[in-house]
Amino acid sequence: MFDLPEEMGLIAVAVQQTQGKGRGGNAWLSPVGCALSTLHISIPLHSNLGQRIPFIQHLVSLAVVQAVRSIPGYEDIELRVKWPNDIYYSDLMKIGGVLVNSTLIETTFHILIGFGFNVSNSSPTICINDLIAKFNREEGTELKPLSADCLIARTVTVLERLIEIFQEKGPNGILPQYYKYWVHSGKQVRLHSEEGPLAWIVGIDDYGYLQVHEEGQGVESVHPDGNSFDMLRNLIVPKH
Structure with a gap:
């Protein structure tokens, strides 16, 4: 190729x-x-x-x-x-x-x-x-x-x-x-772990990563944790 x-x-x-x-x-x-x-x-x-x-x-x-x-x-x-x-x-x-x-x-x-x-x-x-x-x-x-x-x-x-x-x-x-x-409008996910804070999915950022809104934290881009079969489980907020 x-x-x-x-x-x-x-x-x-x-x-x-x-x-x-x-x-x-x-x-x-x-x-x-x-x-x-x-x-x-x-x-x-x-x-x-x-x-x-x-x-x-x-x-x-x-x-x-x-x-x-x-x-x-x-x-x-x-x-x-x-x-x-x-x-x-x-x-x-x-x-x-x-x-x-x-x-x-x-x-x-x-x-x-x-x-x-x-x-x-x-x-x-x-x-x-x-x-x-x-x-x-x-x-x-x-x-x-x-x-x-x-x-x-x-x-x-x-x-x-x-x-x-x-x-x-x-x-x-x-x-x-x-x-x-897309299937995510108005959906919630948990961050970091199964018991982690709830966040609303709001879109994807300029680089294709998922954006979520956690109450009191504003809008942040998140990544999969790399371990879960479902990419939307245990999403990680990367350190800046």
Whole structure:
């Protein structure tokens, strides 16, 4: 990938994986019916996104959701983003995820984006076509099922546009779209431990970290503690 011309894209698409990897080395189940791919992109270090590389996972999660919800008729399919890198059915069930690895060579970030989401496989959780079928039953519509190939292509196309907007306008060009689809509005989390202080989630900062408001403390950016399987458990306020 390091020898590719900068303007050339590279993507690997799998029908099934036998050794899929998730965050922290966890196994990623990859049955037939998932959209599974790894995308290579190049980002200049001295650019809006190059200075805020953690935002890439948010852009990809948003691209997956918009790939479905930008199709006429499919706007109300309950697909959402969960910070920092999950795709969810409403706020109930994980339907996909994103894993980003970056290598800086001179002044260029080489980014490998792995993303997988359930399209036509009802296990291990639920899939996009299940949500479409549910919507058809409830609303009396006749939306057609979608294919993994179609949604991978749409995701990459949407991602290219989101990157263009981010490079031109920075986080503020993207955040209104991100908040439209995220699951965290009005939600609370605990800081430091299971018995730690409660804080309200208010947004994400200019570098892609979660912002919370703890009473009497104002708004602070927080990081996962690195130990919990759920990234929103035991969030840590970093020392300045």
